[in-house]
Amino acid sequence: MTMQKPFAITLDPGSSLANKTGTWRTERPVYVDRLPPCNAQCPAGEDIQGWLFHAESGDYEAAWRHLIRDNPFPAIMGRVCYHTCEGACNRGKIDAAVGINSVERFLGDEALRRCWQFATPAAESGRHVLVVGAGPSGMSAAYHLRRMGHSVTVKEAGPLMGGMMRFGIPKYRLPRNVLDAEMQRIVAMGVKVELNTKVANLTDAMRDGGFDATFLAVGAHIAKRAFIPAVDSSRILDAVSVLRSMEGEDQPMLGRRVVVYGGGNTAIDMARTAKRLGVTEAIIVYRRTRERMPAHDFEVEEALQEGVMVKWLSTIRQAGEGALTIEKMVLDAKGNPQPTGEFESLEADSLVLALGQDVDLSLLEGVPGLEIKDGVVQVDPATMMTGHAGLFAGGDMVPAERNVTVAVGHGKKAARHIDAWLRGTQPQAEPKKHAPATFELLNPWYYSDAPKTVQPQLEIARRTSSFDEVQGGLTEDNALFEARRCLSCGNCFECDNCYGVCPDNAVIKLGSGKRFAFNYDYCKGCGVCASECPCGAIEMVPEAV
Amino acid sequence: MNAPIKFYQTGTFTVGNRLLSAEQRSVQASLERNNSLNSGHRACQGCGEALGARYAVDAAMRATQGQLIAANATGCLEVFSTPYPETSWQLPWIHSLFGNAAAVGTGIAAAIKVKGRNNLRVIAQGGDGGTTDIGFGCLSGMFERNDDVLYICYDNEAYMNTGVQRSSATPPAARTATTMAVGTEPGAVFGQGKNVPLIAMAHEIPYVATATVADLHDLEAKVERAMGIHGARYLHILVPCPLGWGAASNDTIRLARLARETGLFPVFEAERGEVTAVTKIRRRVPVEEYLRPQKRFAHLFGPQGQSHMLERIQAQADRNIKRFGLLDTESAQ
Numbered sequence: 058m059t060m061q062k063p064f065a066i067t068l069d070p071g072s073s074l075a076n077k078t079g080t081w082r083t084e085r086p087v088y089v090d091r092l093p094p095c096n097a098q099c100p101a102g103e104d105i106q107g108w109l110f111h112a113e114s115g116d117y118e119a120a121w122r123h124l125i126r127d128n129p130f131p132a133i134m135g136r137v138c139y140h141t142c143e144g145a146c147n148r149g150k151i152d153a154a155v156g157i158n159s160v161e162r163f164l165g166d167e168a169l170r171r172c173w174q175f176a177t178p179a180a181e182s183g184r185h186v187l188v189v190g191a192g193p194s195g196m197s198a199a200y201h202l203r204r205m206g207h208s209v210t211v212k213e214a215g216p217l218m219g220g221m222m223r224f225g226i227p228k229y230r231l232p233r234n235v236l237d238a239e240m241q242r243i244v245a246m247g248v249k250v251e252l253n254t255k256v257a258n259l260t261d262a263m264r265d266g267g268f269d270a271t272f273l274a275v276g277a278h279i280a281k282r283a284f285i286p287a288v289d290s291s292r293i294l295d296a297v298s299v300l301r302s303m304e305g306e307d308q309p310m311l312g313r314r315v316v317v318y319g320g321g322n323t324a325i326d327m328a329r330t331a332k333r334l335g336v337t338e339a340i341i342v343y344r345r346t347r348e349r350m351p352a353h354d355f356e357v358e359e360a361l362q363e364g365v366m367v368k369w370l371s372t373i374r375q376a377g378e379g380a381l382t383i384e385k386m387v388l389d390a391k392g393n394p395q396p397t398g399e400f401e402s403l404e405a406d407s408l409v410l411a412l413g414q415d416v417d418l419s420l421l422e423g424v425p426g427l428e429i430k431d432g433v434v435q436v437d438p439a440t441m442m443t444g445h446a447g448l449f450a451g452g453d454m455v456p457a458e459r460n461v462t463v464a465v466g467h468g469k470k471a472a473r474h475i476d477a478w479l480r481g482t483q484p485q486a487e488p489k490k491h492a493p494a495t496f497e498l499l500n501p502w503y504y505s506d507a508p509k510t511v512q513p514q515l516e517i518a519r520r521t522s523s524f525d526e527v528q529g530g531l532t533e534d535n536a537l538f539e540a541r542r543c544l545s546c547g548n549c550f551e552c553d554n555c556y557g558v559c560p561d562n563a564v565i566k567l568g569s570g571k572r573f574a575f576n577y578d579y580c581k582g583c584g585v586c587a588s589e590c591p592c593g594a595i596e597m598v599p600e601a602v
Numbered sequence: 603m604n605a606p607i608k609f610y611q612t613g614t615f616t617v618g619n620r621l622l623s624a625e626q627r628s629v630q631a632s633l634e635r636n637n638s639l640n641s642g643h644r645a646c647q648g649c650g651e652a653l654g655a656r657y658a659v660d661a662a663m664r665a666t667q668g669q670l671i672a673a674n675a676t677g678c679l680e681v682f683s684t685p686y687p688e689t690s691w692q693l694p695w696i697h698s699l700f701g702n703a704a705a706v707g708t709g710i711a712a713a714i715k716v717k718g719r720n721n722l723r724v725i726a727q728g729g730d731g732g733t734t735d736i737g738f739g740c741l742s743g744m745f746e747r748n749d750d751v752l753y754i755c756y757d758n759e760a761y762m763n764t765g766v767q768r769s770s771a772t773p774p775a776a777r778t779a780t781t782m783a784v785g786t787e788p789g790a791v792f793g794q795g796k797n798v799p800l801i802a803m804a805h806e807i808p809y810v811a812t813a814t815v816a817d818l819h820d821l822e823a824k825v826e827r828a829m830g831i832h833g834a835r836y837l838h839i840l841v842p843c844p845l846g847w848g849a850a851s852n853d854t855i856r857l858a859r860l861a862r863e864t865g866l867f868p869v870f871e872a873e874r875g876e877v878t879a880v881t882k883i884r885r886r887v888p889v890e891e892y893l894r895p896q897k898r899f900a901h902l903f904g905p906q907g908q909s910h911m912l913e914r915i916q917a918q919a920d921r922n923i924k925r926f927g928l929l930d931t932e933s934a935q
Contacts, residue, residue, distance in 0.1 A: 584851060
């Protein structure tokens, strides 16, 4: 026995590492990725949790690049998306939902400020795809197809890119320089856009252009009408035309008192636009109640703040000279409005109808295999392909909820399937959706307390007299703060909890960005790691007996 | 508006945090942590004591750059870590008797002084039995002589190693093998037991602190602080025991957290007999939430439940909250 042992050690000790306590285990912890509710909700299929992860560390370019894998319009989305993701956000159950939309806008604006561009494709496929319509759906498809290496030509009937984002959404919600910049970035990738080029006959256009596939996204631009008996001198307009004319030189003549008929977002946009044009009174007439209004509540709220008035439970029976005849309604047991026979008169210099829009389907005449139902083109919801092989469609002209985000999602989905169709393969199987990361799977104790940062809003006085943007953006500090409110539901964010809380040192830390692994030689299966994982990224699985 | 926003998602609640600078992360988050109590030990699944010991000794190892010797009392910690010829300890470690860990620590400290190895430091550690009952005389002697030892008590509130017998740290109403859940006052008797952190403070030693395995940053900071001081120091760590408490193995940290959040286990620091800091309750919860998941308190609940005992335990928590000022005024309800 020599005395070369460490101080205070006299025996040669064996190590307990010889004792593989993993044999005790009846359940094993397994790292999982779960689907965060925001991602599950996003109509454009964004990996919101994924891009917030980069934003949390202040790497905004990485965040933006992660975001644009799914959606090329962060600055637009950050303004016009109805962000249903925030309604699903688990943080809403703790204090307030993460301001996903405002961080997205910050990233989009940051990208414009720093002139970040899209990468051009690494290789050309040699295939040529026609996209009809330069709205959100068409341009989203063009972007994704171009990324995959296809040549893309977009034919647009209007004089400018943007579709309903330009001709439907008022400037105070989406400044045109932002819209232009995000459109132009797609052109810079090598997408060819032909403006003022209406496709009158699709079959001819496809054949003459030698296109290998086509994506149709012409939108819904024809205003629905309602029969309202009127005298010659009454002024009746439709909201689509009025909003469209806002893009031209001449401002529409609305008079001093404007009545808008309808309860959707377009009605709200119309009334708020009228206010900004200087009308004394903008009154929305809607046949149901506020609870039943299809318009988004925050927009209704903003409109009311700006002085827009609403006559609930009312229909317009007749348009006379300078006045309308309104009939009061009541809701029946099913919630449908029923006439009461009570009438009143409402002064109005003009009446603007905002009763919904139809699709102009004239270009589809003679295309074989197409199915048209309820005024929209039927597609296979899994692929966005119509009944005509190689012809895909999306956006407002197919059966779906009509908004920009849904349209962008259609463009992305269609692009994937057009690519697969061109290659004659199945699209790369979308990775199986992970199980949802519900609130119950989280351990909210670990998150710091922090209420939501509120985006600055233009003061009321300024916003009713100008078309300046209503919602301001976040400062960098605020955006960082907001991003860091993300709980990273269901996806490891390397907080080291599992590595720290294991009583048996059975968690191996693999280093920054590489997450962790379990050492099943020693893991006894106590489950402390799974219970103390803040974001629910560890699952306990029974051992096979 | 221009003040930089300091918000780091999970702050220091989690073991690590990629958004914090390396110095702000815990010892346990580091790849270089010592793992002083290594894998392969025979502690039960979810053992709070094994976790607490690694937390505390790793922090002491870092604070002393690895120049550390540990004396260990008999108890679970000793038994599960060193069945001959194996050891889980990755530092010089000695076990002598159940009751003399503090005295062994004193002896090592004296030997270090004689040999002039002044960079070496000593910790002595044991469970609540070896500390509050059997080793109490030696501990009090170590305190009154102000010997240069940090004594760490891992308190799991009974003699778990020998089959869950009551110790003087067992809380009232808890069922143990020697305080059965029978009669009109089932479980451990109210009004018995002792509070060793307060007794340590009465010795007016340089440093006394309490901690739990649920707040790692706090625990490590206290160890580091203790190792920065010479003289007698005492750290009392609450370590839930799934076996003895009749709790699920995955609830160990949750229970330690609830012990603090109810006010039943006040977390504080004291210097020379004066309380200098308390950890405030973040989300106050009634004691029931802490007691209900533990089978040792099962007789308090259900149709035959002893609600009057529950009220007495709540009163005890309320007294702690008042006595130590555990609630921020704005969060006081």
